[in-house]
Amino acid sequence: MKEQVLVLIKPDGISKSLTGYILTRLSEAKLELVASRMVKVSRKLAERHYKHLKGKEFFEEVIQYSLGAFHPCKYVMALVFVGEDAIKKCRDLTGATNPEEADPASIRGSCGRITTKGVFENVLHVSSDIIEAEREIKLWFHPEELIADVFPTKITKVKSTRKRVWA
Ligand code: UDP
Numbered sequence: 237m238k239e240q241v242l243v244l245i246k247p248d249g250i251s252k253s254l255t256g257y258i259l260t261r262l263s264e265a266k267l268e269l270v271a272s273r274m275v276k277v278s279r280k281l282a283e284r285h286y287k288h289l290k291g292k293e294f295f296e297e298v299i300q301y302s303l304g305a306f307h308p309c310k311y312v313m314a315l316v317f318v319g320e321d322a323i324k325k326c327r328d329l330t331g332a333t334n335p336e337e338a339d340p341a342s343i344r345g346s347c348g349r350i351t352t353k354g355v356f357e358n359v360l361h362v363s364s365d366i367i368e369a370e371r372e373i374k375l376w377f378h379p380e381e382l383i384a385d386v387f388p389t390k391i392t393k394v395k396s397t398r399k400r401v402w403a
């Protein structure tokens with residue numbers, strides 16, 4: 237089935253200069269890259285993204301990790317891929333959540349680590365299923381930031397909004 241998937245290169249992946257390597261590894265899946273954006277993650281965005289983890293003992297740690305609190309590069313790269321079985325293909329290439337349990341040849345297995353403080357630094361986020369993928373893509377991107385129409389859109393009038401434009 238043709239699917240969309242949100243991939244985030246997390247602050248450890250950016251800080252370790254793994255962006256090019258990760259894009260090369262993901263290209264093995266032969267999917268179409270339809271959006272990319274560098275994002276300085278706000279606490280609100282991180283909390284909405286990881287809402288399924290609220291209440292877990294590691295929730296605050298995951299939020300801090302996403303905000304870049306543990307790394308010199310305090311931002312993520314957000315990507316949307318489209319194609320047949322996109323979620324499974326990306327998750328297989330990425331490997332298990334725990335980088336020490338991930339297949340050593342996977343991206344997390346070869347590039348992730350658990351820090352001495354016990355933080356899973358697992359380099360990438362990949363949507364877990366089609367429902368989550370749609371929710372996450374709509375959270376991280378505006379429709380015009382995707383070069384393909386992946387979900388229905390509508391035109392709405394937004395009155396008296398303030399927007400930064402080029403000076
Ligand atoms: N996580 C963690 N400890 C855990 C489980 C998850 O630190 O025991 C973090 C990790 O960064 C993971 C994220 O929370 O990528 C989201 O967890 P999820 O279970 O959705 O794993 P994923 O889909 O990323 O493999």
Ligand code: MG
Nearest residue numbers: 361362363364
């Ligand atoms: Mg997940």
